[in-house]
Amino acid sequence: MVKLIPTQEEWYKALAERHGEDIQKKFTSATVAICGLGGLGSNIAVALARAGVGKLILIDFDKVDISNLHRQQYKANQIGVNKTDALAHNLYEIAPYIAIETHCVRITENNAKKLLESADIICEAFDDAEAKAMLTNLVLEKMPSKYIIASSGMAGMGSANVIKTRRVSKKLYICGDEVSDVKVEGSLISSRVMICAAHQAHTTLRILAEQFET
Amino acid sequence: MVKINGEKLNIAGKTVAEYLATTNYDPKRIAVERNGDIVPKTQYDETLLQDGDSVEVVSFVGGG
Structure with a gap:
């Protein structure tokens, strides 16, 4: 049996009916970069794709590993595939009219500006604390017109209720409990990581809708 | 302060x-x-904190 997917017009109409035409226009015309495609980044990407964000820039140097599958938006048959390719494939199945740009590279101080220059909003979704700090500093110093939504503290089995979004300054938001370190907690639980990712995705959409934290 | x-x-x-x-x-x-x-990190050594300044230090922990 041949299954036809909805047309682009039908797709957009359904989103606009759900979100409101004004907000949907803002989502559809936006470009969001997601730096790191692990437990945070892959879940952020799925939420933003479903919401109808027009373009995602997906950046990660890694391949899908069996140890990722408990919390990341990949499938068993994608082990060994570049995360950029696997996630793009999964997102096209979810949201067929999204535009996706992929970069299978490690983000460094040298290449970040070029990789991120077309993004309106940047989601920092690394796992390494030093890499998180590097990207946050770099965006604020070198790309002051862009928003950065960073993450810190979502490891372990702690309460879901302590994961928050904090607007540190005009362009910097931090999501997480800012305490729970994977090196101390020893674990990353899908639901808690997804809560933090959902904070980052929701903050992205709120900024696009011009609704800001005070 | x-x-x-x-x-x-x-x-x-x-x-x-x-x-x-x-x-x-x-x-x-x-x-x-x-x-x-x-x-900027390169300016930590020369940035003087002044009376009335408001500073935020964001500290990152691992996991993602």
Whole structure:
């Protein structure tokens, strides 16, 4: 049996009916970069794709590993595939009219500006604390017109209720409990990581809708 | 007084680097904002904290 997917017009109409035409226009015309495609980044990407964000820039140097599958938006048959390719494939199945740009590279101080220059909003979704700090500093110093939504503290089995979004300054938001370190907690639980990712995705959409934290 | 993450401290006249040296922050895992603007890491040594400044130190932990 041949299954036809909805047309682009039908797709957009359904989103606009759900979100409101004004907000949907803002989502559809936006470009969001997601730096790191692990437990945070892959879940952020799925939420933003479903919401109808027009373009995602997906950046990660890694391949899908069996140890990722408990919390990341990949499938068993994608082990060994570049995360950029696997996630793009999964997102096209979810949201067929999204535009996706992929970069299978490690983000460094040298290449970040070029990789991120077309993004309106940047989601920092690394796992390494030093890499998180590097990207946050770099965006604020070198790309002051862009928003950065960073993450810190979502490891372990702690309460879901302590994961928050904090607007540190005009362009910097931090999501997480800012305490729970994977090196101390020893674990990353899908639901808690997804809560933090959902904070980052929701903050992205709120900024696009011009609704800001005070 | 200088407000650091909401706490008032009597450290006006110190540099950002001098303040950080009195804390447990790992300089590689932080971002420092002073009055809403990022303090570049290369300027921690020369940025003087002044009376009335509001500083936010964001400290990153691992996991994602």
